Amino acid sequence: MLAVVLRITEPVPSVLLWQRARDPHRGRWALPGGRLGPDEDVEASVRRHLAEKVDLAEVAHVEQLGVFSDPHRGPPPRRIATAFLGLVPTDADPTVPDDTAWHRVDRLPETAFDHGAITRDGLDRLRAKLSYTNIGFALAPDAFTVSELRDLYAAALGHRVSATNLQRVLTRRGVLVPTGETAAPGPAGGRPAAVFRFSEHGLRVTDPFAALRPPGEPAAETHPAPTRPGS
Amino acid sequence: MLAVVLRITEPVPSVLLWQRARDPHRGRWALPGGRLGPDEDVEASVRRHLAEKVDLAEVAHVEQLGVFSDPHRGPPPRRIATAFLGLVPTDADPTVPDDTAWHRVDRLPETAFDHGAITRDGLDRLRAKLSYTNIGFALAPDAFTVSELRDLYAAALGHRVSATNLQRVLTRRGVLVPTGETAAPGPAGGRPAAVFRFSEHGLRVTDPFAALRPPGEPAAETHPAPTRPGS
DNA sequence: TCAAAAGTGTTGCGCCTACACCCATGA
DNA sequence: TCATGGGTGTAGGCGCAACACTTTTGA
Incomplete structure (x- = not known):
């Protein structure tokens, strides 16, 4: 062991x-x-x-x-x-x-x-699992801004990561949820950042492979469907 | 063991x-x-x-x-x-x-x-590896038609597979190469099928995950680049 | 000439990247 | 008001699914 x-x-x-x-x-x-x-x-x-x-x-x-x-x-x-x-x-x-x-x-x-x-x-x-699962929950603090999360991913992966796209990928997959709070800007000013959390703290595959899926299934449901349409 | x-x-x-x-x-x-x-x-x-x-x-x-x-x-x-x-x-x-x-x-x-x-x-x-690697080489005979390969994939995956798209996915990834030969049609007639082989007989990841790749790299080179452009 | 089977053309969609642009703050 | 950092809008590309259409055979 x-x-x-x-x-x-x-x-x-x-x-x-x-x-x-x-x-x-x-x-x-x-x-x-x-x-x-x-x-x-x-x-x-x-x-x-x-x-x-x-x-x-x-x-x-x-x-x-x-x-x-x-x-x-x-x-x-x-x-x-x-x-x-x-x-x-x-x-x-x-x-x-x-x-x-x-x-x-x-x-x-x-x-x-x-x-x-x-x-x-x-x-x-x-590194592999960062790309297709929500495993970031085990690296990040309980709450964080997207910039902080980007720095974590960049350090883990060993290359630069775009905060813009990181946010979109993870929210599209339902991995990240906003807490509604904002973080105070740094001494140099700047817009206050929104604070996020991981929606789950257990490992989940969020990017099942695209090819060779069963016919007629548009794409796997990777996050809970909204309870009411439009809500 | x-x-x-x-x-x-x-x-x-x-x-x-x-x-x-x-x-x-x-x-x-x-x-x-x-x-x-x-x-x-x-x-x-x-x-x-x-x-x-x-x-x-x-x-x-x-x-x-x-x-x-x-x-x-x-x-x-x-x-x-x-x-x-x-x-x-x-x-x-x-x-x-x-x-x-x-x-x-x-x-x-x-x-x-x-x-x-x-x-x-x-x-x-x-089943997982069939989607993102060339592991089919270990299931298929040395040479085969796309229809035969489709039946193998369908049996392994447990759902129907489209021969059309299977061929395109696997050739795009450089996993399948045509031998140039054709198989004799069945007793009911039909166009003779082209015979293919797996290009490699060792495991290779052919569909690296799309998200969070290093910046500036359009897509991983999954198969050998052509020696001359346009050839 | 017709049925059967193989293969190609084409359209549409979803996901991802890149980059321009807008927003909210401290000095 | 400007610099700074956060966030959104949008265009382009690629891979895949679906399906119409063409090709090549045996009867």
Whole structure:
């Protein structure tokens, strides 16, 4: 059980790592994790081990990444790891143990075993899901402006993102809802920004693939239909 | 290690199952698989175990599905299974051992443990990937007409598919190439159909998601650009 | 000449990008 | 009033679904 726990720290995401105090790979940085217990499934196990490093309430989403089982992925004894992706919103700044720290994914220290490659797999998964799911709910604070959200997406994806189009894509999909409030402008002035929230806090596919859908269905209903037409 | 090996048998896909001769769950049907060996990774292991049931050369694609680890997914001792999806083209009709048979996924017999649920996961994965990858190469024979391919897709997806649009989608993506040959018409006559092949026999994402791409890139290059403009 | 099956032309729609333009604030 | 940042309007393009129409065969 290993977890790639990511949190967006602009301009680049960071991953939670702890420094090994013992051989093998003493001094190198490793992903949090541990052994599977006798009466838990892998999801419960990874949550239990994560609780030693961060406040679990701050981990907004967890999902399986895959199994890493190359017999030579580390020194003997042979270990098989089921890797997970965990996401922490930016407004939670967990206190972590002394041996544990956030590391920018573009400046990873020397990692233990194959944990560098697993981290890259986790980041790839996050980037893919940002495009076709509402997974941003697990990165963003409870309420935010579109500019703030754009910066989060840009940091996660590694390229610039247009606030204009981000807002339209996410509202069209029913992912974002306005709170009705506005944020105070910065010291340089400017129009106050509208404040939004994610409409749901569970993972949902918002962009089902266009091709090869069943005939006669115009497009999947990606968000609840309005109760009254015109309301 | 367990494998959901699927093969399209119109009008519905079938999955490879073997009948348990011993308790627990004697007489029920189970997915092929077995224990991980000391010096192999899970991919190698699932291939090794599959070789006991089918000719491995006929399994055109294998990928990880996920880990199933509910402590109560079966009677003690507790077992953790890494599940895989395997695909066999229709032109390969493997001979299988006496205890082993193909079963239509809409008429599964009583399955052992949670193997029914795992089978459904495998089918869901196949259906999703048919929409945005070239995974059809692992279902179709080496050469085929568009009508034959449409029937394969329709069986796999569980709904009707338009041959017209299937051809256009797959050729636009560079997935299908014409061999230049034509198939003989049926006894009722009709225009002879052009014969196609999949351009590649490795998995490739052909429909990267439209939203939130880097700015300035019109659309991902999904197939090799023509060597000379206009040719 | 007709039925059957394959393949192409064309229209319409939805989603996305890009960019021009308008709005609301602090100085 | 101007600079600054937020938000909307709109045009263009692309991919896909649907369906009419043409092509090529056997009887």
